[in-house]
Amino acid sequence: MNDAVSIKGTRHGLLILVDPNSDFEEIKQNLYKKMEAARGFFKGAKFAFSQVDNEQSRALEEICQQYGLIYQPDIKDKINNSPVNSVKTPLDKAQETDIKASDTKDTDTLLVKRSLRSGQQIHYPGHVVVLGDVHAGAEILAYGNVLVMGACRGVVHAGANGNQAARVIAHRLCPAQLRIGTSIACAPSDSQDHANYPEIAYLSKDSQIIVEYYNSRRPAGRTA
Known part of the structure; x- marks a missing residue:
């Protein structure tokens, strides 16, 4: 299926x-x-x-x-009709670990159908969706939103072009470093994996990174 x-x-x-x-x-x-x-x-x-x-x-x-x-x-x-008549799927090969594209719009979405291992990087001027985990030592830099369907333990920077409205969503959101726009938050040294439910990170009006249950109707969230 x-x-x-x-x-x-x-x-x-x-x-x-x-x-x-x-x-x-x-x-x-x-x-x-x-x-x-x-x-x-x-x-x-x-x-x-x-x-x-x-x-x-x-x-x-x-x-x-x-x-x-x-x-x-x-x-x-x-x-x-484009110069390359096929849809590329980055990271299909192990050596394709650093993705950069300056000629795309920030509404484009890059779909990565695998987990990111330590040392792998994605730099993309749009949204990034990872159908797997982002392991410690891996890095994602996106102009738009970042969605991780598994655990996110690496470094994530959403809204890297200054987009303060960008979001980071992960099934387990426990990154080593989290950035949205110009704001940054680091995991405490004694941090552990969170419970098995999705969370969303976004910026508050005072540019503070807030993390809360994804789709939760409760307005309050935890500060990253």
Whole structure:
């Protein structure tokens, strides 16, 4: 089921690839699951589908639009007409550990489908989504938001271009160093892993980094 749908970030927007051999109900459930896991993170992002029948496209479009995505079918044509006619998936090879791209917009999203080991770095002028852990010694620098689907124990800098509205979300948020915009917070020397629930970090009005339960309705949070 994990391979029924995959989401790739490109300079033109999100390209959602669908396995044509998967059952359509499985595809829909997998897409729902991915959208729910990143709830609110892709809001406002433009997207298109690859390898989807016209009859199925409308139902899948509606799922994405429920989460605030904007359908733009010409994304696929823009990708095909670009100098490199394929969607690159950074970090597919072990040696591709430092990613820099100065010609993308801060609304682009880079999807990393693996954990980041110590010594690996990502520098990206947009949002970054990691489908794994960020181990101690790894580093993420993003102009936009950072979403880690596992434990985040490395160094994370969201809003590195001065974006004070950037967010950091992780299933276990326990970074060695956390930066948002120009604000910085370090984990205490006796810090331990947090409980097994997602947390979100953001800046308060006085530029203090606040951490709270993700999707929690309680206004109060802990100070990083």
